[in-house]
Amino acid sequence: MSVWSDIILFTVDLLALFGVYLIINISLNIQRGFAGIPNFGLMFAIAGGAYITGAVATRLALVMLGMHTNLDPIFDNIPVLSKVDPLLQSQSLTSIALMIILLIIGAIFGAILGLIQLGPAIRLREDYLAITLLAFAEMINVIAVAYKPFIGGITGVQVPDVFAWSGEYRFYIATAAILVVAAISYVYAEFLGRSPLGRTMKAIRENEVAAMALGKNLVKYRAIAMVIGSAFCGMAGVLWTLYGDTVTPTYHRFYWTFLPWLMVLLGGLGNNKGALLGTLVFTVLDKLIIYYKHSLAGMLPFDVVWLDQVLLGLITAIILIYRPQGLLEEKPYVPKELEAKLKSIEKK
Amino acid sequence: MLKVKNLNSGYGKLHVLYDVSLECEKGEIISVIGPNGAGKTTLLNSIFGIANIYSGSITIDGKETTRLPAYVISRMGVAYVLQMLNVFAQLTVEENLRISAAYSKVKDINKATEKIYEIFPILRERKKQLVGTLSGGERQMLAISIGLIRNPKILLLDEPTAGLMPLYVKMIANKIKEIRDMRGISIILVEQNVQKALELANKVYVLVSGQIIFKGSPSELKEKHEIMKLYLGVGE
Amino acid sequence: MFGIGLPTIVGGLTWSALLSLMGIGITLLYRTTKVPNFAHASFVTTGVYASFTLSLLGFHPYWGILAGFILTGLEALLLFYSILEPLRRRKSSVFILMIGTLAFDILFYGILNIYADYLQTVFKASARAVYLAPKDFSIMGIPGIMFMSLGMLVISVLGLYLLLNRTTVGIALKACMENTALAQTIGVNVSLMLMLSWFIAGGIAGISGALLPMYIETSPDIGVLLVAEMFCVSILGGLEQVYGAPLGGFLMGFAEVVLTSWLASEVGPWIISYTPLLPLGAMALTLIFIPKGLATIKIRRREG
Ligand SMILES: Nc1ncnc2c1ncn2[C@@H]1O[C@H](COP(=O)(O)OP(=O)(O)O)[C@@H](O)[C@H]1O
Numbered sequence: 001m002s003v004w005s006d007i008i009l010f011t012v013d014l015l016a017l018f019g020v021y022l023i024i025n026i027s028l029n030i031q032r033g034f035a036g037i038p039n040f041g042l043m044f045a046i047a048g049g050a051y052i053t054g055a056v057a058t059r060l061a062l063v064m065l066g067m068h069t070n071l072d073p074i075f076d077n078i079p080v081l082s083k084v085d086p087l088l089q090s091q092s093l094t095s096i097a098l099m100i101i102l103l104i105i106g107a108i109f110g111a112i113l114g115l116i117q118l119g120p121a122i123r124l125r126e127d128y129l130a131i132t133l134l135a136f137a138e139m140i141n142v143i144a145v146a147y148k149p150f151i152g153g154i155t156g157v158q159v160p161d162v163f164a165w166s167g168e169y170r171f172y173i174a175t176a177a178i179l180v181v182a183a184i185s186y187v188y189a190e191f192l193g194r195s196p197l198g199r200t201m202k203a204i205r206e207n208e209v210a211a212m213a214l215g216k217n218l219v220k221y222r223a224i225a226m227v228i229g230s231a232f233c234g235m236a237g238v239l240w241t242l243y244g245d246t247v248t249p250t251y252h253r254f255y256w257t258f259l260p261w262l263m264v265l266l267g268g269l270g271n272n273k274g275a276l277l278g279t280l281v282f283t284v285l286d287k288l289i290i291y292y293k294h295s296l297a298g299m300l301p302f303d304v305v306w307l308d309q310v311l312l313g314l315i316t317a318i319i320l321i322y323r324p325q326g327l328l329e330e331k332p333y334v335p336k337e338l339e340a341k342l343k344s345i346e347k348k
Numbered sequence: 349m350l351k352v353k354n355l356n357s358g359y360g361k362l363h364v365l366y367d368v369s370l371e372c373e374k375g376e377i378i379s380v381i382g383p384n385g386a387g388k389t390t391l392l393n394s395i396f397g398i399a400n401i402y403s404g405s406i407t408i409d410g411k412e413t414t415r416l417p418a419y420v421i422s423r424m425g426v427a428y429v430l431q432m433l434n435v436f437a438q439l440t441v442e443e444n445l446r447i448s449a450a451y452s453k454v455k456d457i458n459k460a461t462e463k464i465y466e467i468f469p470i471l472r473e474r475k476k477q478l479v480g481t482l483s484g485g486e487r488q489m490l491a492i493s494i495g496l497i498r499n500p501k502i503l504l505l506d507e508p509t510a511g512l513m514p515l516y517v518k519m520i521a522n523k524i525k526e527i528r529d530m531r532g533i534s535i536i537l538v539e540q541n542v543q544k545a546l547e548l549a550n551k552v553y554v555l556v557s558g559q560i561i562f563k564g565s566p567s568e569l570k571e572k573h574e575i576m577k578l579y580l581g582v583g584e
Numbered sequence: 585m586f587g588i589g590l591p592t593i594v595g596g597l598t599w600s601a602l603l604s605l606m607g608i609g610i611t612l613l614y615r616t617t618k619v620p621n622f623a624h625a626s627f628v629t630t631g632v633y634a635s636f637t638l639s640l641l642g643f644h645p646y647w648g649i650l651a652g653f654i655l656t657g658l659e660a661l662l663l664f665y666s667i668l669e670p671l672r673r674r675k676s677s678v679f680i681l682m683i684g685t686l687a688f689d690i691l692f693y694g695i696l697n698i699y700a701d702y703l704q705t706v707f708k709a710s711a712r713a714v715y716l717a718p719k720d721f722s723i724m725g726i727p728g729i730m731f732m733s734l735g736m737l738v739i740s741v742l743g744l745y746l747l748l749n750r751t752t753v754g755i756a757l758k759a760c761m762e763n764t765a766l767a768q769t770i771g772v773n774v775s776l777m778l779m780l781s782w783f784i785a786g787g788i789a790g791i792s793g794a795l796l797p798m799y800i801e802t803s804p805d806i807g808v809l810l811v812a813e814m815f816c817v818s819i820l821g822g823l824e825q826v827y828g829a830p831l832g833g834f835l836m837g838f839a840e841v842v843l844t845s846w847l848a849s850e851v852g853p854w855i856i857s858y859t860p861l862l863p864l865g866a867m868a869l870t871l872i873f874i875p876k877g878l879a880t881i882k883i884r885r886r887e888g
């Protein structure tokens with residue numbers, strides 16, 4: 001293989017990771033940045049989207065392709081897929097429809113999980129809320145491992161390859177799909193930030209005590225932000241599963257909760273551009289470390305991946321202490337008409 | 349004794365006090381009065397090293413204390429009775445007194461505690477009780493005692509009579525005078541209750557929007573009708 | 585009775601004591617610094633590797649209790665001085681402090697893994713599956729770890745009680761927990777008190793970690809795996825109560841070991857794989873039904 005194609009593959013893989021994390025980080029921004037929910041259990045909805053894909057994708061493909069089988073799509077996963085995949089490969093429209101339906105299912109499932117997770121904790125103070133959300137998120141792996149009919153227990157399942165129709169461009173198309181959803185989530189978050197709803201949520205975040213006086217409204221806005229954010233997280237889980245066309249119940253809070261937090265903190269909380277920048281910096285760093293670690297391997301008496309963690313911890317501590325506002329500071333949004341008015345007042 | 353010179357201070361970016369100067373001699377009671385939010389508490393916080401000081405100086409007996417941490421200033425003989433939450437509700441009355449004495453220069457803690465009980469006999473009766481169970485007036489006496497037991501040179505009192513029943517207001521006012529006469533302590537008394545402040549003080553400062561707009565004796569202030577009326581809401 | 589044998593009871597007691605030891609520090613730190621400490625995960629793991637290292641060097645693993653206490657205490661001080669004090673001085677929110685402890689935890693997770701790899705390659709020790717129970721003593725067939733963990737719990741709780749109620753420093757610490765501003769006015773060096781609480785809390789977590797490989801197989805991941813449960817223990821007992829953690833620990837420990845073993849014999853062994861749901865579920869129920877004393881802010885409903 002030429003260096004060129006190496007670089008292209010590296011970039012495509014990087015963009016896929018970037019896209020998935022961007023969706024997650026935007027949704028974290030909506031939850032924390034807009035509504036003040038310290039969601040330390042992001043993984044719940046992400047893993048939810050991934051696992052529900054594993055649970056229903058093959059069944060759905062069977063229905064959509066009009067196929068019948070006596071085999072179980074989970075327990076006889078491989079034999080079933082060996083019949084589904086070839087047929088799906090020749091039907092690009094069905095493949096795309098399947099992907100869209102799965103995204104919708106993932107979004108709905110993610111939103112429901114978000115509500116379940118937030119339910120008992122919705123009135124709690126920030127720190128308690130964070131711990132509760134984290135603890136809840138841990139449950140999904142316990143269930144996915146213990147209840148085998150869900151996604152086949154610890155070994156997980158494969159899902160139909162919805163990008164197989166694109167042949168040798170499979171990873172390009174898959175990455176493009178991820179980036180499209182990421183772009184939609186970014187635009188949506190920008191729109192939300194300027195809408196009255198978004199601005200109300202920010203007001204609540206700024207002043208929890210005053211927001212308390214709003215009573216039920218606080219609960220309502222927290223719930224809305226959680227539903228929106230979790231729906232996006234669910235879609236991220238779906239996309240990541242379809243990208244690799246396999247899922248195992250090993251989603252870990254380090255990668256799917258803590259990393260997003262660090263990225264958003266790096267970029268600057270409550271700021272979509274910051275989320276974008278933070279995600280980019282982190283994913284590039286991460287991929288480069290993985291790319292170069294092979295050259296270091298063997299020279300050190302330990303696995304190089306751990307340097308990743310040491311570095312991440314250090315970077316985060318340094319950001320917190322020396323640049324707590326992140327790379328990009330949040331700027332209040334002022335509607336254009338208002339800005340014009342303010343300027344005319346200033347002139348006088 | 350205590351000299352504050354051209355003090356500018358506040359909290360973070362919030363500038364509260366502008367060029368405030370103040371002096372207090374040994375055995376004097378200085379009253380600082382002014383409307384809510386004027387910066388009275390901030391003045392005490394600055395003296396005690398809790399607020400951020402931008403410029404100016406604070407000296408105690410000629411020694412610069414401007415940027416020392418609170419616990420050092422406290423060990424130099426300054427006792428501060430906070431406006432609110434000024435007693436440890438989860439400790440007993442006696443624990444409150446002893447812990448304060450233990451972190452001061454007082455040698456004989458038992459004797460010091462005994463002296464406090466002589467000034468406020470009601471506290472002796474309550475000594476084994478958790479402070480959470482005391483009445484408002486009793487708490488305020490304990491709060492003053494926590495400061496007093498440290499045998500301070502300077503006592504900072506932030507609205508010690510606010511929200512108390514008239515009976516307690518009178519009693520605490522008398523005790524403050526008694527303490528000054530007995531021990532020759534300098535007291536800086538922040539008050540909303542203008543009448544009480546004028547009655548007790550040797551010197552009065554009026555603080556409005558972070559600036560000193562009057563300095564003089566209580567009788568001089570009483571002549572300044574517009575200040576009394578405009579800023580302190582007293583008189584016609 | 586109910587088909588519960590002696591080993592189950594012994595296991596329940598041991599696990600409860602270990603969980604309590606882990607929870608005490610979280611509660612103590614919550615009371616003094618107001619921060620939910622995520623670094624408790626690596627504190628516990630540090631204790632594990634303290635006793636493992638000593639056993640590699642030929643000492644009895646129980647010497648790890650002392651080593652774990654000191655080492656982890658120092659680790660906690662490092663966290664306090666390198667991250668929390670600078671943040672506290674800039675008046676960062678509790679939330680930022682919490683992320684600070686998380687950053688420290690991730691850093692130490694990496695370091696502990698590097699250390700385990702190092703032991704593995706240099707000493708050829710099985711440092712990624714640490715199980716030291718074969719070195720344990722036993723009294724009348726009961727493994728020593730039960731006595732040691734219960735004993736350490738009693739010593740820790742009693743020590744904490746005596747410190748907080750009988751010594752000046754302890755009363756000052758209690759004063760700091762209640763009202764930092766006021767403690768400052770009476771001349772208490774608050775930052776010194778916080779430091780003390782971090783050393784103690786870290787030390788006790790280290791003790792629990794040092795004991796852990798005598799009861800279960802551990803790895804560099806053990807702290808990360810248990811941290812959610814540690815928080816459950818603390819919250820169940822009530823984060824506002826210094827002595828709440830043992831209550832939570834015993835409830836949780838018994839539920840996990842004894843209740844599960846009973847359910848497995850009554851319902852079927854498949855239920856065992858759902859055990860990890862217990863602490864999480866218990867915590868959710870606590871928050872829904874008895875949030876009192878849990879430092880919750882209840883949102884006032886408008887009347888009418
Ligand atoms: N701890 C604090 N942090 C930030 N701002 C404060 C703090 N305490 C008081 N302020 C602000 O400082 C100003 C002066 O308050 P204060 O000194 O308490 O006034 P007073 O005691 O005269 O009522 C007010 O605007 C108040 O909001």
Ligand SMILES: [Mg+2]
Pocket residue numbers: 388389390431506
């Ligand atoms: Mg005040």
